[in-house]
Amino acid sequence: MKIDIYNIEALASEKIKIKICELSPNSKLRISMKMELPWCTEEEYSSYGVFVSDEKGEVDLDLNSPVEGTYKVADSMGLIYSLKKSRSQGKNIAENISINEPIIMNMVFESDDEKREINLKRLFKTEDVIVKNICEKNFSGQLFYKEKSNGKTVLMLGGSDGNMSSLSLMAAPLASKGFNVLTVPYFASKGLPDKLEKVPLEYFEKIFEWIETNEITNCKEILLHGTSKGGELALLLASRYKQIKKVVVIEPHAYCFQALNGMMSGNNVSSWSYRGQSIPYIEVDNNIFFEDRKHAVENGIPFGFASTYKKSIERASNKEEARIKVENSEADILMISGKEGNIWNSYDGCLEILHNLKKSNYKYKIELLIYDKMGHPIPIPYIIPISETLSMNMMKGVFSSGGTIEGNVKGQFESWKRTIEFFMEPLSQKLKK
Template sequence: MKIHIHPMIALIDEEIDIKITELIPGGKVKITASMHFPWAASETYESFAWFTADVDGQVDLSKQKPNTGTYDYIDNMGLIASLKKVSSKGENIADNLSIDNSMFIDIVCEYGEEKKCVRLERMFKLPEVKRQQINKEFKGELFYTEKSLKKTIILLGGSDGSRNGLSFLAGPLASRGFNVLVVGYFNEEGLPEKLEEIPLEYFENVFSWIKENPLTYANDIYIHGTSKGGELALLLASKYPAISKVAVSAPHAYCFQALNGLMSGRNVSSWSYKGKSLPFIPVDNNIFYHHQRDCLERNIPFGFTSTYKKSVEKAKNKEEARIKIENAHADLLLIAGHKDNVWNTYDACLEIMDILRKENYKYTYTLLDYKNLGHSLPVPYVIPLSETLNVQMGTGSFTCGGTLKGNSNGQLDSWKKTLEFFIS
């Protein structure tokens, strides 16, 4: 038995090819993958698959479906995508996130009495990527290399307000030559505590800094936003013509009520402009409680999509709360999953595309939609999909939606096209 894996060392978002040769045709091979995060060593994840060697005595994961295993479709990255937690000492993998150290994955092949192991190194960033904290003008961090493409991408995160998770996007992007500016806008020292009435003018400081900093100086500003950050990215593009490219993963077409307002009852927008709360769609908690109770009774995972969908449908101020994206001066890339279970992003993206067509929008606009994609990270192979497909919450479980195959394929394809979008 001979194991062929390429590349052995790669960025976290890169695909690998796995092939086993010098087998007897019809022979059975078990391949196991095992890994842990460098910041949470006690949490172990594993996956496995059994294969039958072909007439040439080979197993090629890019061409063969497993006989059985943790995934059941043809995919050279199936073992990575289907990693599941198998042992734990209670560490929270969302704490102490770091891209400074590589992640290692052990691939073990068992064939009869023969057993071989190969270790893969998965880098979150290349060694030449540098980092610079910004605390005076705004809260942010710049990821860059000495030989950059002279293109700067602002990264905007979602409803948790954490900048740490955005480093998983920043590392691979900066490793490909982009200047990447991760910007915090709430839930850290010196910023609003809650995601409510965030002033859009705050980002004017960010735009000025980019244009004045010798590392990032450029006439064009790019933005990538995810989820609630996608809502923000589209809103900024509609207000500021300096933004020339916007890629959004799981965005929405409307401004919504402040997230903390959903529980506290504070009836304000997530965003403000010129000292006023922007028009917003109120979110009806009763819709969610009814949906959650129904899911618990049927023993199926719950989500928030029906809450947002019905809240938009019943709103009497839809046009007022709609993000006027037709006023933007930017090329747009929208990414949506039909099975998103956080909010109805696919409906929203269809609405955005329809408006752009009707308004004869003169810049490019593209929708990437995937039938079995849920509400997942925009970058593939970072956090195991098992962590988001179903999460225990109280007596029930929450799901971001989609299938293992749908999320894995959608993540990879949309990420590749996002890179192409920003490079072009």
């Protein structure tokens, strides 16, 4: 057999193409894949597909659906996005994340009379990306950059888990495209709140000043990338600081919310503060969560937090006060959300933001990407198996972040591609209405 693989060594977020020739016509071909994440080799993931060659003795994974396997539709990425855990020592893949070593994906091709083995090398960054630890008086973080960058600097804000190392999985590939990418914590770090409560917005003023004056970044126009709770923060910052000129938010919301501590209610304060005062917020009633979880478990369906947020907003008497005034921004904004998100009701929030921006005759570019079968995945494709983040056994039931494996990977890939394009585009001046 002859095996042609496009992008056999490439960034982990990029697609591969696989075509096999010189097989016996109408014969079966089994392709299996095994993979370990380089920082957690104790956990193994596997997938497979069985294919039937055509009259020419060819199998093209972008044209041929498997007749059996871990995925169902024609797609050269199917073996990667359908990876599921096949061996485990109970290690947590969210710990000790490192981008220093690539992912090696072992592929075995088995026909009736031949067996071949090929390894894919999936990189987190190109060789010219430099990772520099930043330890300033006022903040710490990591800067990902090339010596010859495109001159654009993205400040990347993660979600409520506060896992800084997971941001490198997005920052490094983005820096590989030529951007300077700065990742910073906003809680659980020196000089910051231990929990995600009353995070001071003025902390970011120091970071903005550093970006504007540092010899590597040295730019007056700030680009923000925020995921989930980091999306809430990014929109809040953009509404208050005019130097922010582009914002990409993934699964954001339209409101500021109460500080939370895991699945239990935190103090009766906001997640955010300014000059020591809580920024107005929607109180989250966790009794809703426990009632909805009980109903879901009794009926054998997955549960999440989306209904908790939706009902808490409906009950709130201070919605306008707690609403993020995105219309005060002077930034181009790209919002990305899945219709089936189950962490919170981001889809509803995005529609509300869009409605308010149109109503206020917003003068800058606004774009909303919606994906029908996407839930609340990480914003970059083909790195962490979706089976790991889609659902898990919890509290005598199944917790789900929402959507399907196929829907999530489609949203991941298309929105990540659009994110890079969006950041590359020239800043819009005030749009004429």
